[in-house]
Every structure is written in structure tokens, then in C-alpha cells.
Amino acid sequence: MSGATILPQANNSSDQVRTTATHHRLSTYLEESLCLASRLLELELFLLALAIGIQDAISFPDFHCFASNQTGNTVLFAVGVLLDDPSGGEPPMFAISTLAVSLSFFIIGVFVTGQIANRLAISQTRGWLFFSGLGQTVLVIIAGALQLRYSELVGPNTKLGRIIIGLLAFSSGSQVAVVRGLKITDITTAMATAAYIDIFIDPRLFAGFTENRGRNRRVVFLLMLVLGSFVGAGIGKAANLGVGVLVSGGIKTVVSVMFLFNSKEDNEEEK
Structure with missing residues (x-):
């Protein structure tokens, strides 16, 4: 009888040990820093640039502003503030409030995401990239579902429009902050101007295909964005x-x- 009572206790103890070991392995795996020279990581960033290009292309027709191109939004905001004249009887060229929402939520997304990564020192870890990416994705899917379901209520100067562009802008800002934390400056996934400049001032612009990885990265990034x-x-x-x-x-x-x-990080096989 005593043996019968001890056996379940032993089994429970063994299960707890296995569970603890599994949790430890998973935690260690998620805390690993990724190899920044990985070709797979490059592909992932190119795909994120593709996603940002899609978002900006669909946000401008509906909202007359961009989800991630904050250079364009800044210029449009200034134009709207100074050139739109409500007393003239003509409809405004741009919805100032919507532009302000996009700018503000993009900045908030960058700030919140960047500072969390800085404080916790996790900017290049597997778990951070995975969970922050999922968080951004949830915001994008919510925005898409709202835009699809209530398309007749979406416009450049509507409450729903501002909610949608706010979600997309926060997600875009968060994505840019995460990518910047990887310190792969050739692939920002969002801003094209610097990539154009860096390509054409590169002293090794005409080097062979396998001899200038930075140039290749910038070119592919721009192609994916376009x-x-x-x-x-x-x-x-x-x-x-x-x-x-x-x-x-x-x-x-x-x-x-x-x-x-x-x-x-210490795996050299994909370099």
C-alpha cells in the first residue's frame, strides 16, 4: 500500500521536472539573439517592406494620408494647415486631423516599442521579434476588418477613418522601431529616400553582384516597397x-x- 501511494508522487515529481525543463528550453530559445547576417532575416525584412508598401498604397486613397510615410504626411500637414481655407467655400485638400492622427500614432508606436526593447535589452531576440510582430499584425488585421466591414463609413475625415489610420500608423511605427533595433540600416522596411541616396552615392555601386551586399539589400528593399x-x-x-x-x-x-x-547569433551556417 505504501508503494502504491509513493508511485503517483514520483510520477508527479517527474512530470514537474519535465515541465520545468520544457519551460526553461522554451525561455532560452526565445531569449536567443538572432544572427544578423542571416539570409533568412533579410528575406523577412524584405517581406515586411512589401507589407508596408501595400499599406501605404491603400491608405492614401481612403484617408488622403500615409500609414508609414511620415515625411509625406509632414509635408501634407503643413500644406493643409497653410493652404486650406475653410472660408473659401472649397473642400479642404487634406484632412488635418487624420494627418495628425497618423503622425502622432506613428511616433507613439516608435517610442513605446523602441523604449520597451531598450529597457529590457531584447531588441535582437527571437521572442521580441515574434511577439512584437504578432502585436503589430493584430492591429493591422483589426484595421483591415473595420475597413472591409464598414467601407461606406470610411473617409479621410471620419471618426472611423481616424481609428483605422491610427491603428495602421502605430503598427508601422512599431515595425520600424523593431527593425531599427536590428541595426540593419540597409533595410528600414519603410523609408525609401535614404535607400535611394545610399545606392547612388555608394562608391562600390558597380561592384559585382556578390561583392556589395549592402547595395544589393537596398535595391531589393526598394523593389519590394515599390x-x-x-x-x-x-x-x-x-x-x-x-x-x-x-x-x-x-x-x-x-x-x-x-x-x-x-x-x-553564434550560428554561422547562414552567413
């Missing part, structure tokens, strides 16, 4: 613009899962 813009515009022409947002969210979902399969 491709995303065409994809987003094409979806908007053929269907509801909300579909484009959901496609972008789908891409971000795939990338977030892909982060779980990257090699860690």
Missing part, C-alpha cells in the same frame, strides 16, 4: 481597400512565425 505599392493599388482597384490591409496583415503573420526559425 512592388507592395503596386500590389496594394491593384487590390484597391479590383476590390475593397480593406482586402489589401488584410493581405498585408497576412504577410506580417507569416514573417512573425518565420522569426521562430532563424538561426541564433
Whole structure:
């Protein structure tokens, strides 16, 4: 009888040990810093650039502003403030409140995401890239669902429009902050101007294909951003613009899962 009572206790203890070991392995795995020279990581960032291109292409027709291109939004904001004359009887060129929402939520997304990563020193870890990517994806999918379901209520100067662009801008700012934390400056996933400049002032611009990885990264990044813009515009022409947002969210979902399969920092096989 005493043996019968001891056996379950032993089994429970063994199960607890296995559970603790599993949790430890999972925690260690998620805390690993990723190999920044990985080709897989490059592919993931290119796909994120594709997603951003889609978002900006579908946000401008509906909201007359961008989700991630805050240079453009800053210029449009100034133009709207100084050149739109409500007393003239003509409709405003741009919705100042919507532009302000996009600018503000993008900055908040960058600030919150960047500072969390800084404080916890997790900017290059597998778990951070995975969970922050999922968080961004949730915001994008919510925005796409709202835009798809209530398309008749979406406009450049509507409450729902400001909610949607706020979600997209926060997600875009968060994505940019996460990518900047990787310190791969050739692939920002969002801002094209610096990439254009860096390509054409590169003293090794005409080096062989395998001899200038930075140039190759910038070129592919720009191509993916442009491709995303065409994809987003094409979806908007053929269907509801909300579909484009959901496609972008789908891409971000795939990338977030892909982060779980990257090699860690001390693994040289993908360099």
C-alpha cells in the first residue's frame, strides 16, 4: 500500500521536472539573439517592406494620408494647415486631423516599442521579434476588418477613418522601431529616400553582384516597397481597400512565425 501511494508522487515529481525543463528550453530559445547576417532575416525584412508598401498604397486613397510615410504626411500637414481655407467655400485638400492622427500614432508606436526593447535589452531576440510582430499584425488585421466591414463609413475625415489610420500608423511605427533595433540600416522596411541616396552615392555601386551586399539589400528593399505599392493599388482597384490591409496583415503573420526559425547569433551556417 505504501508503494502504491509513493508511485503517483514520483510520477508527479517527474512530470514537474519535465515541465520545468520544457519551460526553461522554451525561455532560452526565445531569449536567443538572432544572427544578423542571416539570409533568412533579410528575406523577412524584405517581406515586411512589401507589407508596408501595400499599406501605404491603400491608405492614401481612403484617408488622403500615409500609414508609414511620415515625411509625406509632414509635408501634407503643413500644406493643409497653410493652404486650406475653410472660408473659401472649397473642400479642404487634406484632412488635418487624420494627418495628425497618423503622425502622432506613428511616433507613439516608435517610442513605446523602441523604449520597451531598450529597457529590457531584447531588441535582437527571437521572442521580441515574434511577439512584437504578432502585436503589430493584430492591429493591422483589426484595421483591415473595420475597413472591409464598414467601407461606406470610411473617409479621410471620419471618426472611423481616424481609428483605422491610427491603428495602421502605430503598427508601422512599431515595425520600424523593431527593425531599427536590428541595426540593419540597409533595410528600414519603410523609408525609401535614404535607400535611394545610399545606392547612388555608394562608391562600390558597380561592384559585382556578390561583392556589395549592402547595395544589393537596398535595391531589393526598394523593389519590394515599390512592388507592395503596386500590389496594394491593384487590390484597391479590383476590390475593397480593406482586402489589401488584410493581405498585408497576412504577410506580417507569416514573417512573425518565420522569426521562430532563424538561426541564433553564434550560428554561422547562414552567413
